[in-house]
Amino acid sequence: MLCICSSKITFPSPIPPPSSSSAVVQQPVRQIPGSYGLPLLGPLKDRLDYFWFQGQDKFFRSRLTSHKSTVYRTNIPPTFPFFLGIDPRIIAVLDCASFSALFDPSLVDKRNVLVGSYMPSTRFTGDTRVSVYLDTTEPRHARVKSFCFDLLRRSSAVWFSSFLHYLDKMLLGVETELSKNSSSNFFVPLQKCIFAFLCKSLVGVDTSVSQEIEDSGFSMLDKWLLLQLLPTVGTPALPQPLTEIFLHSFPFPFFLVAGDYRKLFNFVAENGSEVVQLAVTEYGIGKEEAIHNILFLLGFNAFGGFSVFLPDLITTIGRDKTGLKERLREEVRSHIKDENGNLGFEEIKGMELVRSTVYEVLRLNPPVPMQFGRAREDFELNSYGVRYPVKKGELLCGYQPLAMRDPTVFERPEEFVPERFLGEEGKGLLKYLFWSNGPETTQPTTDNKQCAAKEHVVATACLLVAEMFRRYDDFDCGDGMTFTKLERASPVVAREP
Structure with missing residues (x-):
């Protein structure tokens, strides 16, 4: 998980403001700085910097500073020795202007590049190239993404209620543990909550129908996700150089999680027949392909994303000492009109500070x-005041934590400013918020690769914040993913699970 970093970014100086379309034609052309180094040695050095000597964030920052450019050439893992057919060479794009090229289907192909040149074996998804690996020009992309939209529309009737139901169960357990100890780790309970609510919302089944899935389904997904991504992510599991030797030097085989994946597949096949049949009859998707896409949407996109984002959201607010919690509590309670303290879409849509806080964490x-x-094809990549020639087939890599700290766009870019997106000026910044594989101001369609559940993610995060301040007068978070205080609200806003 990424942490909010307090170190400064040194962007090229001076950076002129974004140019008008008429001025773009007059921008000078500049060759992209940086190099890939010697064969084998260059990628290996960059890999060691990325995972060992610098870490991901410093890796991108240091090269930005040394090249005095937010666009440059470098290598990223995975690399030598056992990743056959993997080209580690990328063009890093680290400002809002150049980053936006990644959302233009006329410029870039998204085929098999979810995590770069490396693609986990399709055996992890039943020998199926699921929707996230399909380019918009492939006919199957529109069919599968339309099915995902339909799943999300159907889930809307129970999305909020099921999330609140499982969140209540989670928080009751955390409260019980906190009453006995000085702190309570909420990560595993939250993952169980997320998994159960997604199964109910997307598959239409309560996990309690299978004791094994209810108890261990979330950890099955964790292992399935980890083995696919391990060659590309840093991990404290082993000290260096053991991490590089044993975790980053080769792709991991599917058979290590094949049994768990089959259990999850069977769970959906046996209990989600209605949504599976929808894919078959309405969208012409085969039964097995439909189940693999459902599992990927549920497990990789939704469960994986929420498991990173929601803990960040909770701890960022829980550790704040600026008075944000008091302001959020006041806003939340001012919008709860129901005498039973019920929360829904109508209540949260008016909570502007809550929504802005969610956006700022994103x-x-x-x-x-x-x-x-x-x-x-060959094209010219526009950055601030300059164009860079890009050749057909070259891989662009946008590192979003730096692009979202672009000082040309965001004032005090390194600081957590919860009210940043309030008002007309703040809302104008949403076109530079790219967390969903597209600007927050655009909508996902079958013609782009923007997250199909974009609106669901923001609404769910707002609901989580609102429920925390409906339920508690105050809460604090300690180190890691722990609560150190949960102070129950007065009965006037209390609601039984």
Whole structure:
């Protein structure tokens, strides 16, 4: 998980403001700085910097500073020795102007580049290239994404109520533990909550129908996700150099989680027949392909994303000492009109500070930190005051935690400013908020790769914040993902689970 970093970014100086379309034609052309180094040695050095000597964030920052450019060439893992057919060379794009090219389907191809040139084996998804690996030009993309939209529309009737139901169960357990100890780790209970609510909302089944899935389904997904992503992410599991030797040097085989994945597959097949049949009859998607796409939407996109984002949201607010909690509590309670303290879409849509806070956490700590796209043809990449020639087939890598700290766009870019997106000026910044693989001001369609559940994610996060301040007068978070205080609200806003 990424942390809010207090170190400063040194962007090229001076940076002129974004140019008008008429001025863009007059921008000078500059060759992209940076290099890939010697074969094998260059990628290996960059890999060691990325995982060992610098870490991901410093890796991108240091090269931005040394090249005095927010666009440059470098290598990223995975690399040598056992990743056959993997080209580690990328063009890093680290400002809002150049980053936006990644959302233009006419410029970039998104085929098989979810995590870069490396693609986990399709055996992890039943030998199916699920929707996230499909480019918009592939006919299956529109069919599968339309099915995902339909799933989300159908889930809307129970999305809020099921989330609140499982969140209540989670918080009761955390309260019980906190009454006995000085702190309570909420990560595993939150993951169980997320998994159960997504199964209810997307598959239409309560996890209690299977004791094994109810108890362990979330951890099955954790292992399935980890084995796919491990070659590309840093981990404190082993000390260096053991991490590089044993965790980052080769792709992990599917058979290590094959049994768990089959259990999850069977759970959806046996209990989600209605949504599976919808895919078959309405969208012409085969039964097995439908189940693999449902599992990927549920497990990789939704469960994986929420498992990163929601803990960040809770701890950011829980550790704040600026008075934000008091302001959020006042706003939340002023919008609860129901005498039973019920929360729903009508209540949260007016909570502007809550929503702005959610956006600010997404800006600083996007759940998916990097986006990729491969150039369809030769084109010129626009940055501030300059154009960079990009060749067909070159891979662009947008590192979002830096792009979202672009000082040309955001004042005090390194600071957590919860009211940043309030008012007309604040709302105008939403076109530069790219957490969903697209600007917050645009909508996902079958013609783009923007997250289908974009609106659901923001609404769910706002509901979580609202429920915390409906339920508690105050809460504090300690180190890691722990609560150190949960102070129950007065009965006037209390609601039984």
